[in-house]
Amino acid sequence: MLETARRYRKRKESPVEETRRLLDAIKRDTLNSFITIDEQGALLSARSAEDLLDREDAGVLAGIPVAVKDNICTCGVRTTCASEILADFVPAYDATVVKKLKDQGAVILGKTNLDEFAMGSTTTTSCFGPTRNPWDPSRTPGGSSGGSAAAVAAMLCAGALGSDTGGSIRMPASFCGITGLKPTYGSVSRYGLVAFASSLDQIGPMAATARDAAVLFDAIKGHDPLDSTSALHDYAPTDLEGIDLRGVRIGVPEDFFGPGLNPEVESAVLSGIAELADMGAQVVDIRLPHVRYGVAVYYIVATAEASSNLARYDGVRYGMRAGESGGLRNMYLQTRSKGFGAEVKRRIMLGTYALSAGYYDAYYRKASQVRTLIADDFRAAFSLCDIIAGPTTPVTAFGLDEMVDDPLSIYLLDIYTIPANLAGLPALSIPCGFDSRGLPVGMQLMAPHFREDLLLGAGIAFQDRTGHHKVRP
Numbered sequence: 001m002l003e004t005a006r007r008y009r010k011r012k013e014s015p016v017e018e019t020r021r022l023l024d025a026i027k028r029d030t031l032n033s034f035i036t037i038d039e040q041g042a043l044l045s046a047r048s049a050e051d052l053l054d055r056e057d058a059g060v061l062a063g064i065p066v067a068v069k070d071n072i073c074t075c076g077v078r079t080t081c082a083s084e085i086l087a088d089f090v091p092a093y094d095a096t097v098v099k100k101l102k103d104q105g106a107v108i109l110g111k112t113n114l115d116e117f118a119m120g121s122t123t124t125t126s127c128f129g130p131t132r133n134p135w136d137p138s139r140t141p142g143g144s145s146g147g148s149a150a151a152v153a154a155m156l157c158a159g160a161l162g163s164d165t166g167g168s169i170r171m172p173a174s175f176c177g178i179t180g181l182k183p184t185y186g187s188v189s190r191y192g193l194v195a196f197a198s199s200l201d202q203i204g205p206m207a208a209t210a211r212d213a214a215v216l217f218d219a220i221k222g223h224d225p226l227d228s229t230s231a232l233h234d235y236a237p238t239d240l241e242g243i244d245l246r247g248v249r250i251g252v253p254e255d256f257f258g259p260g261l262n263p264e265v266e267s268a269v270l271s272g273i274a275e276l277a278d279m280g281a282q283v284v285d286i287r288l289p290h291v292r293y294g295v296a297v298y299y300i301v302a303t304a305e306a307s308s309n310l311a312r313y314d315g316v317r318y319g320m321r322a323g324e325s326g327g328l329r330n331m332y333l334q335t336r337s338k339g340f341g342a343e344v345k346r347r348i349m350l351g352t353y354a355l356s357a358g359y360y361d362a363y364y365r366k367a368s369q370v371r372t373l374i375a376d377d378f379r380a381a382f383s384l385c386d387i388i389a390g391p392t393t394p395v396t397a398f399g400l401d402e403m404v405d406d407p408l409s410i411y412l413l414d415i416y417t418i419p420a421n422l423a424g425l426p427a428l429s430i431p432c433g434f435d436s437r438g439l440p441v442g443m444q445l446m447a448p449h450f451r452e453d454l455l456l457g458a459g460i461a462f463q464d465r466t467g468h469h470k471v472r473p
């Protein structure tokens, strides 16, 4: 992204040329990373960016081609959530993040593939078919923001937006060898993000480098009166030079290195941590004793919120309608039976059950209590360290047909990413090496609320030193 901006400044290339080149590449894409290409809209913005670039005050995003996950509303461009139920839904407004990108001159190329309603870790539950991993097309790019991750890794866009409820930015970032940031809850507006689990959802940047991710994050963060959970906070802009790691305390939780962790992932992450130590960071052992309950807590809280959020798709207000002739009840039944896929139905049923009278206290209330204990673990840990480091996922990218019939095993892959969502903390995934098959491994860094500057600054410094992010598929 910064590289493209530099080329524009030197007049080596123009936004229209770059946009045309990428639109052509996207049309030839065999990874299925995009659901919708907005050719007209993209060329129109590229043309206005050419004028913008002649002005002194043009920002870095002027003419930069980006992709947007298809659960983020784009005015006049369909937003499907990869679901039959919204397959023809065309929003009448832009999400705040999209508006911000457009206002700063970015070119939106189109909408990227995802697991239906962002529920999943493989991008295989999309009604538009799975996205493939650019490192090995027989493998999953991870999910749910798999389309955005694959598009960035395959260099079909300069950067992308994803959403992360339990790991959906970080996991595909790690599987595709790119950088992904889940920001602090409340730091990026959720206005116009189709709600999955409102107390966990966050939009964030995905890019080839931590520097590019920082530029995108700086462009989209900030208070939004249209989102009541948006935080009032005075953000320091990220230092694109990176931070000096000398004296920074890196906490390594033993709880993130348990038996389920693939040994090759473990060794790549441990060498990443050793690299940070070589750069002067001080490594300290910490404990997060309650994170082991994270997956259980998440699949109660997230499904409960999803069952409530998805109640709005009833065939009346949005999207598709079926069974109209058989009366209202029948219409609800037919619309929701035909419109939702199996994973979404499973979550609605789980969530409805967890919230029902008689079970609420046993499941939802208990899960909320344990969620507080997890947040408390982090609070205690951050009195001993500045950044927490560990793996992003227990494994590297697996085959597209592996685990398809085993939702529980897939849920367990979220073990290291979920805690940051439950506690509302910012977390970054950066490439830290490769497994023996040559597939990328991600290292996760977590920081206290609103300390994205620390994460991105450390990520930049790490990438300048190691260059792992430069190895391309």
Ligand code: GLN
Pocket (backbone or CB within 6 Å): 118, 119, 120, 121, 143, 144, 163, 164, 165, 166, 167, 168, 169, 196, 302, 414
């Ligand atoms: N894999 C997790 C899930 O299926 C996370 C999804 C997300 O972050 N959107 O719920």
